[in-house]
Amino acid sequence: MTYHTFTESKLREFTKSIFKKMGCSAEHAELATDVLIKSDLRGIDSHGVARLTGYVRLWEKGRINAQPDIKIVHETPTTATIDGGAGLGLVVAPFAMKVAIEKAEKYGSGWVSVRNSNHFGIAAYHTMMAVEKDMIGFAMTNASPLVAPTFANERLLGTNPMCYAFPAGKYPPVIVDMATSAAANGKLEIAQRMGKPVPDGWIQNSEGQPSTDPHELKKGGSLLPLGSDREHGSHKGFGLSATVDILSAVLSGANYGPWVPPFVAFMEPSANPVGLGIGHFLGAMRVDGFRPLDEFKSHLDNWVDRFSSAKQISADQKVIIPGQPEFLAEKERSAFGIPLIDEVCKDLNEVAMKLGIEPLI
Amino acid sequence: MTYHTFTESKLREFTKSIFKKMGCSAEHAELATDVLIKSDLRGIDSHGVARLTGYVRLWEKGRINAQPDIKIVHETPTTATIDGGAGLGLVVAPFAMKVAIEKAEKYGSGWVSVRNSNHFGIAAYHTMMAVEKDMIGFAMTNASPLVAPTFANERLLGTNPMCYAFPAGKYPPVIVDMATSAAANGKLEIAQRMGKPVPDGWIQNSEGQPSTDPHELKKGGSLLPLGSDREHGSHKGFGLSATVDILSAVLSGANYGPWVPPFVAFMEPSANPVGLGIGHFLGAMRVDGFRPLDEFKSHLDNWVDRFSSAKQISADQKVIIPGQPEFLAEKERSAFGIPLIDEVCKDLNEVAMKLGIEPLI
Numbered sequence: 145m146t147y148h149t150f151t152e153s154k155l156r157e158f159t160k161s162i163f164k165k166m167g168c169s170a171e172h173a174e175l176a177t178d179v180l181i182k183s184d185l186r187g188i189d190s191h192g193v194a195r196l197t198g199y200v201r202l203w204e205k206g207r208i209n210a211q212p213d214i215k216i217v218h219e220t221p222t223t224a225t226i227d228g229g230a231g232l233g234l235v236v237a238p239f240a241m242k243v244a245i246e247k248a249e250k251y252g253s254g255w256v257s258v259r260n261s262n263h264f265g266i267a268a269y270h271t272m273m274a275v276e277k278d279m280i281g282f283a284m285t286n287a288s289p290l291v292a293p294t295f296a297n298e299r300l301l302g303t304n305p306m307c308y309a310f311p312a313g314k315y316p317p318v319i320v321d322m323a324t325s326a327a328a329n330g331k332l333e334i335a336q337r338m339g340k341p342v343p344d345g346w347i348q349n350s351e352g353q354p355s356t357d358p359h360e361l362k363k364g365g366s367l368l369p370l371g372s373d374r375e376h377g378s379h380k381g382f383g384l385s386a387t388v389d390i391l392s393a394v395l396s397g398a399n400y401g402p403w404v405p406p407f408v409a410f411m412e413p414s415a416n417p418v419g420l421g422i423g424h425f426l427g428a429m430r431v432d433g434f435r436p437l438d439e440f441k442s443h444l445d446n447w448v449d450r451f452s453s454a455k456q457i458s459a460d461q462k463v464i465i466p467g468q469p470e471f472l473a474e475k476e477r478s479a480f481g482i483p484l485i486d487e488v489c490k491d492l493n494e495v496a497m498k499l500g501i502e503p504l505i
Numbered sequence: 506m507t508y509h510t511f512t513e514s515k516l517r518e519f520t521k522s523i524f525k526k527m528g529c530s531a532e533h534a535e536l537a538t539d540v541l542i543k544s545d546l547r548g549i550d551s552h553g554v555a556r557l558t559g560y561v562r563l564w565e566k567g568r569i570n571a572q573p574d575i576k577i578v579h580e581t582p583t584t585a586t587i588d589g590g591a592g593l594g595l596v597v598a599p600f601a602m603k604v605a606i607e608k609a610e611k612y613g614s615g616w617v618s619v620r621n622s623n624h625f626g627i628a629a630y631h632t633m634m635a636v637e638k639d640m641i642g643f644a645m646t647n648a649s650p651l652v653a654p655t656f657a658n659e660r661l662l663g664t665n666p667m668c669y670a671f672p673a674g675k676y677p678p679v680i681v682d683m684a685t686s687a688a689a690n691g692k693l694e695i696a697q698r699m700g701k702p703v704p705d706g707w708i709q710n711s712e713g714q715p716s717t718d719p720h721e722l723k724k725g726g727s728l729l730p731l732g733s734d735r736e737h738g739s740h741k742g743f744g745l746s747a748t749v750d751i752l753s754a755v756l757s758g759a760n761y762g763p764w765v766p767p768f769v770a771f772m773e774p775s776a777n778p779v780g781l782g783i784g785h786f787l788g789a790m791r792v793d794g795f796r797p798l799d800e801f802k803s804h805l806d807n808w809v810d811r812f813s814s815a816k817q818i819s820a821d822q823k824v825i826i827p828g829q830p831e832f833l834a835e836k837e838r839s840a841f842g843i844p845l846i847d848e849v850c851k852d853l854n855e856v857a858m859k860l861g862i863e864p865l866i
Contacts, residue, residue: 220613222583223794251612252581257795280752295822296815308748310755318751320744326737343736352818370731370738375704376687377731383681383827384745386812387669390679391641394671394804395795401811418807433584434618434756443755446779450762451747454657457713461656466744 145337148489148505149481156181158492158504159193165499166203167210168232176234179265184482187473190330191266194488197495199232199263201409208232208262214239222251225396226258230421233264233285237424241270241283244428248279252433255282257396260420263287263407267307268321268470274309274428275317278437281309282427284388286398288406291325291385292366294378297352299366300401303329304388309467311431313441315448319467324385325367326378332358332367337487345372391425398423506698507847509866516843517542519853519865520554526860527564528571529593537595540626545843548834551691552627555849558856560593560624562770569593569623575600583612586757587619591782594625594646598785602631602644605789609640613794618757621781624648624768628668629682629831635670635789636678639798642670643788645749647759649767652686652746653727655739658713660727661762664690665749670828672792674802676809680828685746686728687739693719693728698848706733752786759784 156177163173184192202208212231216224224243228236240256247254264270264285271281287302303323310318323329327346335342335358342358349355350364361367369381393400398419405413405422431440454463484492493503517538524534545553563569573592577585585604589597601617608615625631625646632642648663664684671679684690688707696703696719703719710716711725722728730742754761759780766774766783792801815824845853854864 218794218796220791220794223613223790225795252584253614253616255614255790255794280756293812293815293824295818296812296824297818298816300812300815306745308744308752310751318747320748322738322741322744324741326732345737348818370741371687372733372737376706376733376737377683379825379827380683380685380731383669383683384667386679386827387681390671390805390808391669394801394808395641395792397796397800397804400804400808418804429584429616430581431756433579433581433616434586435579435758439758440755443758443761443779444751447751447755447761451654451657451661454654454661455659457656457658457709463654463657464740466740466747 146486147483148486149483150504151481152181152185152478155184155193155482158496158501159196161501162196162200162495162499165501166200169211172232172235175238176232179234179238179269182269183266185474185477186266186268186470187477188266188470190328190333193484193492195263197491198407198409200495200499202262205409207405207409207413212236216243222247222254224256226256228258228261228421230260231262233262233422233424236261237264237270237283237426238273240424241273241281241426241428244426245274245277245279248428248430253427253429255427256425257391258424258426259393259396259398261398261422261424263422264424266321267305268309268319268467270426271307271309271319272317275311277428278311278432279428279430281307283307283424284392285424286389286392286400286404286422288404289402290329290361290367291369292348292352293382294369294374297348297366298402301382301385301389302404303367304385306384306388310444311441312444312448313438314445315465316471317467318444318448318465319470321466324370324381324388326370326372326381327367329367332361388425393419393423395425396423508844509847509850510842510844511865512842513542513546513839516545516554519857519862520557522862523557523561523856523860526862527561530572533593533596536599537593540595540599540630543630544627546835546838547627547629547831548838549627549831551689551694554845554853556624558852559768559770561856561860563623566770568766568770568774573597577604583608583615585617587617589619589622589782591621592623594623594783594785597622598625598631598644598787599634601785602634602642602787602789605787606635606638606640609789609791614788614790616788617786618752619785619787620754620757620759622759622783622785624783625785627682628666629670629680629828631787632668632670632680633678636672638789639672639793640789640791642668644668644785645753646785647750647753647761647765647783649765650763651690651722651728652730653709653713654743655730655735658709658727659763662743662746662750663765664728665746667745667749671805672802673805673809674799675806676826677832678828679805679809679826680831685731685742685749687731687733687742688728690728693722706737749786754780754784756786757784
């Protein structure tokens with residue numbers, strides 16, 4: 145594979161100009177760009193500018209509204225449902241998180257379920273908005289069906305990620321950001337490009353039998369829930385994924401389960417939707433709603449210290465504190481640039497040409 | 506194995522009299538009994554009256570206070586920290602959930618972190634309190650260290666369960682209640698009693714290497730997080746467990762990680778605790794804080810219908826809707842009695858004799 149490395153500012157300018165060409169306001173283009181670039185900076189290549197052309201194709205098909213009317217449709221002092229107006233999840237989710245944070249500022253906590261949205265990028269972006277305010281952040285989203293529940297031979301759930309973020313003192317925030325499937329779809333795509341088999345327990349074939357062929361999904365196979373099989377707790381991965389689906393969509397009025405619209409423009413959404421767009425669930429809780437902030441932070445630092453110094457099985461593998469690898473990637477890529485694979489660059493250049501924008505390379 | 510079957514009322518009377526002998530108030534004895542019996546009724550034998558003698562032994566050692574001063578030590582309109590006064594988690598957690606529900610009634614949601622508590626029984630008991638009020642219930646607790654983080658050869662986390670419960674319409678509530686380890690400790694105990702090996706991926710030995718020996722934990726081994734190994738996402742199980750630990754203990758001022766006091770009386774708690782007792786985290790959100798209740802319930806019924814009718818891999822295995830097996834067990838055991846293994850009956854009889862109570866059989 146060939147990589148090209150770009151400065152953060154170059155990628156930002158390019159991305160912003162694409163969003164503007166789609167008709168996004170300057171403010172929305174800036175925000176959507178920030179979500180994507182943060183993902184690349186943090187080393188989550190599958191959710192960064194590599195997805196930009198996908199958003200453009202959905203917009204071309206009229207499935208993303210670049211000028212959405214995002215509004216609160218139902219609320220109490222600490223809960224709300226937001227209709228994203230079919231906008232980019234990249235702008236709808238930060239809007240929702242702002243509402244959650246405002247409620248938390250007044251009442252201690254705030255919780256927002258979102259309908260009529262689209263892919264919201266990395267969940268960690270949204271939870272970090274809460275962490276910056278010394279709050280605990282929660283973010284979840286449902287997603288296009290790729291995962292089969294335990295015992296099923298049908299794709300009924302997305303990789304439905306959950307994210308929890310906690311502000312620490314001397315350390316970077318502890319951020320758990322994880323798909324509820326055994327493997328994220330991005331890992332499968334890497335194996336596809338490399339032509340390598342995947343481990344047992346990631347996928348099943350169209351007959352519901354174990355497989356290691358990374359192309360299985362195109363042939364009617366499914367991803368498996370975290371836990372992989374019943375004996376190893378796949379019903380738990382299914383339960384977590386169900387929780388995300390219910391909080392994000394059954395609660396907000398979005399589509400759930402197999403009705404969630406596909407992220408790819410070449411697949412059509414269900415002709416009989418049960419709700420509007422895809423759903424998210426976001427929350428914020430003030431740390432000082434529970435104990436003084438400095439006490440919490442110093443104990444979380446102690447937690448990090450203790451887990452970082454756990455006895456190791458192998459000399460070269462320490463316990464990984466959730467969020468630390470991404471924090472280090474951001475330091476490195478901010479300084480030395482963001483690598484994109486050739487395939488992504490070509491894809492971005494094509495879209496740039498079509499929209500009449502200076503190509504990336 | 507030999508089983509004896511008891512009526513619900515007989516087991517309730519027996520259990521209540523034990524708690525009263527410990528010095529619990531009539532109200533607390535009633536409540537603690539209800540939590541344990543609900544567990545047996547729902548088929549979660551590991552968390553029912555089988556644990557009663559364990560509570561007695563901790564009380565004998567002065568590690569459980571039968572007349573605790575349970576109080577709110579910090580709060581905002583929708584958040585609170587509760588000190589459980591070293592009481593039974595079986596009474597402390599329902600107290601905390603009541604506070605969460607009261608806050609949710611007024612403001613839409615309520616969240617309570619608890620310190621200085623003990624084992625709280627099944628998490629589902631507490632979330633069902635919220636469901637009865639047409640709210641969504643959340644419950645988590647940290648627990649004695651048995652689980653090693655990914656790459657570590659040290660028991661730093663409990664099986665730290667998470668529970669989410671949602672009220673449905675024509676169906677029983679959807680209740681996800683799961684340990685964040687690959688296998689719950691109860692399953693290991695069954696294998697020990699039967700002298701059978703356990704599947705790969707549940708435990709590691711004292712060298713951090715894979716093992717199938719169910720006695721490994723007594724020899725310095727550890728349980729593994731959900732996902733079992735890094736390739737299958739054990740860092741996700743670790744992340745979930747970490748989330749439970751932080752919300753339950755770092756937030757409340759309880760002990761976390763390796764400092765969590767052991768549930769068994771023959772092991773001493775840490776001489777240098779970082780907090781008070783064990784910690785829980787409970788929450789309630791009004792469904793109608795997001796959308797009209799009847800709409801939510803009818804969509805959740807539709808969700809259950811769709812997942813129940815998923816294409817099956819095998820004719821005899823349907824997709825299991827979280828909470829349904831426990832609901833059916835409760836119907837059956839309420840009608841036909843609760844089976845206890847001989848070993849548990851003997852243990853209960855011994856304690857009864859010691860406390861001067863009529864034996865169970």
